[in-house]
Structures are given as C-alpha cells and as structure tokens.
Amino acid sequence: MSLDARIPSGPLAQKWDRYKSDMKLVNPANKRKFDVIVVGTGLSGGAAAATLAELGYQVKAFCFQDTPRRAHSIAAQGGINAAKNYQNDGDSVFRLFYDTLKGGDFRAREANVFRLAQVSASIIDQCAAQGVPFAREYGGTLTNRSFGGAQVSRTFYARGQTGQQLLLGAYQAMCRQISLGNIRMYPRTEMLDLVVVDGVARGIVVRNLVTGEISLHSADAVVLATGGYANVFFLSTNAIGCNVTATYRAYKKGAFFANPCYTQIHPTCIPVSGDHQAKLTLMSESLRNDGRVWVPRRKEDCGRPPASVPEADRDYYLERKYPSYGNLAPRDIASRAAKEVCDTGRGVGPGGRGVYLDFSDAIKRSGEDAIRDRYGNLFEMYERITGENAYRQPMHIYPAVHYAMGGTWVDYGLMSTLPGLFVVGEANFSDHGANRLGASGLMQGLADGYFILPYTIGHYFASTKQVKVPASHAEFKKAEEGVRQFTRRLLSINGQRSATSFHKELGRLMWENCGMARTRQSLEINLKRIPELREEFWKNVKVTGSGEELNQNLEHAGRVADFLEFAELLCLDALHREESCGGHFRVEHQTEDGEAKRDDANFAYVAAWEFKGADKKPELHKEPLVCEEVHMATRSYK
C-alpha cells in the first residue's frame, strides 16, 4: 500500500490556506447529524471535543480519569511556544517552523510543521480569551521565556503550571458544551477496542471502570487523543495511567503505527532513588534558563560537597561542547551528554548517575527572590521529593524517559490509514520528527484539537459517502466478545507474579537495551527477551478480583499486556533504523566526536508499520520525507 500523506500542492506557506479554501464543507444544519467519538480528553482531545461540539457535531468523549480536568497534560510545567514575536527578537512563523523541524532532526513532515507554526499564534489568543492566566508584564502584555533548541524567547507560561492552566481552558470549554448538551462525557471509562466495518472506523468498545460494564458506541468518526506510550519504559515522567492501549489496539485493527523508536529522554529529572519507585519527576527545562549544568573535571572530586569543588575543577560540559546554545542545547543532546560524563565515572550522587544543575550564579546575579519568583514551585517540588534545598546546593538531575514522538501514522488531515479514524496530540506521530523541542507538545496538542482537526474532519464528512452503522452490527458484537475474552483470560491465569512485576522487568529491558544508546546487539537481546517475558506473562500473571467491579489490578494488567507486544514493535523499528537521529541514537552510527550521524540517503522516511497477525512480522511501509523548502542540514548546536 502506498502511503499518501495527501499534502496539498503549492508553496509551503500557502498549503494550509489552500487546503482550507479547497476543502468541502458540511452545512451547519447537517453537522448535527454527525456523531463523533473522542477518546481522551487531555489538551488535544479536550480541545477537539469542545470545538467539534461548538461547530454543531454530536460528541461523545471518554477518559479513564474521574474527570477530564486530570489528564496527563496537566503535568506540563514549562510552557507553550508560539510565533508571536512579542519580544521583537526576530521570531517568525518561519523561524519557529525551522527550529521545530531542525529540532526533530529533519525526520518530521515539513508541511505539517509549517502549519503548526502558522496556527501557533491563534492558540495563545484562544487560550487568553478563555481566561488562561498567562504570566504578564507590568504593562499588562504577555511575557515570554526561553526554551531549549531556540535562540529567541517565544515560550508562554502560567507560573510553573502551564499544562494545568491550558487544560483547564479546554476543560472549561468542554464544560460549557456539556451543559449545552452537545457533549456527552464518559469519565472512568476505558476504550478497549476499535470497531472497523468494511475498512472504515465505526466505533469503539469501552469498559466502565467503576461497574465493569462493557458497552458499544458507534459514530461517524472516531478521534483518538490518548496520549503517549513512554510508560513502556515503566519509569518515566508520565502519569502512571498513561498507556498505549488505544493506539495499539487500533494498530491491530489496521491503523499503521509510525516511528515507534522515536522516544524522548528528558535531561533534567530527579534521579531514581530505589526499586520502589513508581515514576520519575521532571524538573522543567525552563530551569536551564538560569541553572548551569556541570560535573567535576576529575573523578576524585565526585564525592566532595559541590560547593567545595573550585570553579577551575568544574566541567560545565554543555557550555564547553555547545558554546552557542550552552545549557539550552536540545533535550536529546543534553541527555546524551549527561550519560557520557557519567559513563566516564564523573557522575555525582547515588550510583554516580547524576549531574549538578547549579543556580548559585543566577542567585548571585539576580537574587534569591527573583529565582523564587521564576521557579519557586519547582524548587519546592524538588525539596519535597529529595529533602534538599536547591537554593543552597545544586540540584541532582539525570535523564529520564519523557515523551513519545512516534505514534499512529496520520496524513496531513490527521486521519490514520483507517478512514474515519483520526488521531491527535501525542498519540499521533506527526510533527516532532525524531526529537521534540520543549514547549512544543502543548502547542501541537492544541493546534490539532482547536485548529486543524475541526476543519479536516468536516472535509472527510463532506467528501466521502456516509452510511450509518449501528452498534448492533455484527462487527461490534465480535469486538465486544474479543474484549470479554481478553478480560476472562487475564483473570483466569491466577499465576505467581503481579502485572507490576512484569511491567518493571519490561521497563528495565527497555531502558538498558533500547534507551539512550542502542546497538544492534542490545536490540537483538530485547527482541529475544520480550517475547519470552510476554509468554511468561500469559502463563504466570496474577490478577485478583473480578471483571464486574472497580479493579485497578485488571486495568493495569491489560495495559501491561499491550506494552509487552508494543515494546517488540518499538525495538524492531529501532533495529531497522540504521542511523542515529534525534532521540534515536544507534551507537554504530556516530561522528568522531560522538554526535548522532544521520543517513539521509537511506532513512529520510517515516517508518509506518502494518500489523500482520499475532505471530507474524509487521510489514514496513515508507513515507518518503521530502523537504521542498529547506535543506536537510546537519544538526549543529555548537
């Protein structure tokens, strides 16, 4: 099957306008006749559900939390990018586009990234109008900060809780539509399968997490906004409920999965403290505006109190290696650099797996109050977790898994390879290539939800023949039976090990063999070990309780079962990609000074995998990446 991204023709800057003027419209009175299912109500799904309902579509929205206001998007601390050029520092749509494309190591689709930069400014307008309390100057205008991978200041923020405030904006817009009867909201409900009839997505099977009741929902289109799969590593900065179930089950129903090996490791997280750990905590990248990253020059100094290491004996390795970006080097580069210094024995803290993030210069320069004003809540969070005061001594930080650039393959209109199935936000693969720049995840989620999907879904309805398929159709019953069987099977094994113990073991395999540095050999180990672990899971997992009640153990086991299959796909993709790019670093492919070495001649494509059956190898489809307007340069931050 050829992968046609359906990118509009014409010059880059005119593609989106051209799409909008050429697209077919649904007349306002007819919109009411279309049902849309939105699974996931984080930033992308919440924005999409609200906007679709405003337009007149009948929306049903689902999430597994007790309310949409708690989606994982809420945890974003740092900010959201937009090409407003309020700082008059030379920013523009083109510059935001270019930074994002380059940040992604030229492995994203040029036309999508350009559109993202184009709509970015409207996002800020929209959110400000909703009452998002963005940080402001005394004059009343919006203020900005800098983020990694950019030399302009274009990041908007709301204290240290930009994600919560943006999500509340989308949630409030949803609340309004719920009260108007345009959205029916199903919280504490998990999608367990996608229903496909004659090659078209027609609905979903869900489980009510409180009663265990399984129900069927049909619609004219299904939108997945179910977030990323970083928890395949067990330990990550994601909320503990984040999972791959919705997109993975859609993959098994025919929606190709793209670039699963592009995972992001964030450089500034609180290091692991023990085996009990359930998740890792991010310290926002914005801290690198004022914090300086260093380790001692000599191994012997690693055990000394940091303040007693003289300036001359410190290695500010990011400033040394990347003088023009310094501490604001992009995430993949900063993470790998941290691993490198720790690998040479110069790491600090428990197990030598940590580096310092030091604010003493900034405190000297601007005073403790200024630093508190900017990052107070982050310092408090650090203190709560570690018991240490970062105003007095540097933070200990270490990289941790953070974000999934890969996801369901979608075309320019955000539709997957299954007609009628749209995928938005972190769940799709679209805009970040092999590495996401800071403050661009929120931007993409909201761009998809507020400004792109509402147009493209209308075009789909208006340009394809629509037939209603009711939930009484045989395919729905079949999918329901599949879900019931899956649940029964999990409950009947009654083995010796908990789902968590399998999840942790899988996570260790992924981190060690498919983490910051990957080799053919390490990936082959995983491709052997993961199927073995999966086999053991299905023989030896222990799930307590029943399916007819609130059962967190059962929910988790189902998610782990999917991770155990998905992890193999991720490693397969990592093995096939014989180059290094962005977050995907293959040790075999590096330059003399240890930088990632891309291979544009052979790998300038999106790898989209097609499910071929339970024990069969998935089939690889390629969407060539053609840069029409920019040159695929070697990425340098020196």
Place this chain on the structure above:
Amino acid sequence: MNLTLKIWRQKNAASPGCFETHEARDVSPDMSFLEMLDVVNERLIAGGQEPFVFDSDCREGICGTCSLVINGIPHGSRKGTTVCQLHLRYFKDGQTVTIEPWRARAFPIVKDLIVDRAAFDRIMQAGGFVSVNTGNAPEANALPVSKEIADLAMDAAACIGCGACVAVCKNASAMLFVAAKVSHLNYLPQGKAEKDRRVKNMVSQMDKEGFGNCTVTGSCEAVCPKEISLDFIAKMNRDYAVALVKGELKKSAAGGVG
C-alpha cells in the same frame, strides 16, 4: 522503617466499610506515601489477597487525583502537599497510620479509598467557563491585564480540584473550591461579561449537590495543597451579593414600568 496501617476497606457505595490492619515492613524513608501503598498492595497480591484501590495519576501534586485522609487530615499533615508528594521521611518508625477516603455527603464512596467527585464537574458545568468559541478570540495583547490581576487570577486558578477542602470541613462545604473557580474567571477582564451569572449559577449548583454551609473555620485553607486563600471566599461573597442586587434591579426594571 516499619509502619502499622489501618486502611479503610469498603466493597462499594452500598456496603458498609471497616478498617483493616496491615503491616508495612521494611519500607524506605525515601518512598512517597503512595509508593509505600504500592508495596503493600504488591504484597497483598502475592499473598492472593485483594489490593486496596486508591486514586492517583500524576504523582507529582498537580492532577488532584490522589485523595487520602491520613491520620484524620486530608493529604496528611505536611503543609501545601498532596499525599502523592508526601514522603515517609516525615513519619516515625513504628508509627500507626490510619488511611481513609474523603468523607462528605456529596462525594459518595466508590470503593475502598476512592470517592466520586463528579459534583465538582457539575458545578463547573453550571458556569465555570468563558463563553467564547474557538476562532472568536481577539489578538491576545489587545486586552492588557495588569500583572497584579493576572497574578491574583493565577493564585485562584492554582486549585487542583482535589476536594481536600470539602473533606476536612465539618460541614463538608465546597466554598473554597467554588470560590477559587469563580474568582479565577471573575478577576479577569475576559470573564467579566458573565461575572454575575457565573457566581449565581455555580453557587446554586453547589447547594444542589448537597455540600454544607461555610462557617469560615478556615480548616480548608489549612489543608489545601495549593494553599488557596480564604480571601477568595470573601471575594466570591461580594460578587454574589452584587449579582443578587443586580438581578433584582433588572427584574424590577423590566417589570416595574407598567
């Protein structure tokens, strides 16, 4: 370290519940309270017993999902801290710790330590928004907002909707939550047009949900993990009074002429 836990067990809303005692042996002071419960649950599963269910997601104090009463105090005794961010280093070795769900009429227990907080969503649906459709927004800097006002709105908007304020209140009042939500939007120029309707509708929904009256004991402010200030309650009361007066004026103006 070791802890003795008395944990609330309740099959569902209809059944009665009771405390069960469990030992948490060899747990580390570096664990968070919820990680300690994870360990306890893992051990229960290994022994073929049912784990306790409790709500959590972000585990970094921002999503408002976690909701445990520790030794009688929602989120435990550390100021400005959700229970997912509470670490065992603040407990004493050998201590006995009781763990209960939020208790309030408007938050029925779902199972064990999980309650239903949908009442908060319904209050938000009654008016906790600005009626602006996507695409209608003017250029963001066209409407300046002074830093003082933006900061005040942000202070209110910091509420994570956890419900600890209700759980601690002897009247199970939701005033702090509702005040935070009303104030966030009522302070901002963007929310001004619907200021009166918002406060009236949200307060009226709050009353319908069965939350108790506020007698300003201040216990809510003390347990609030985001340290939302009681001042917002005063602000909401003012807004409410103004809205009532205006409402009456409008009625008499419309009906009083003839």
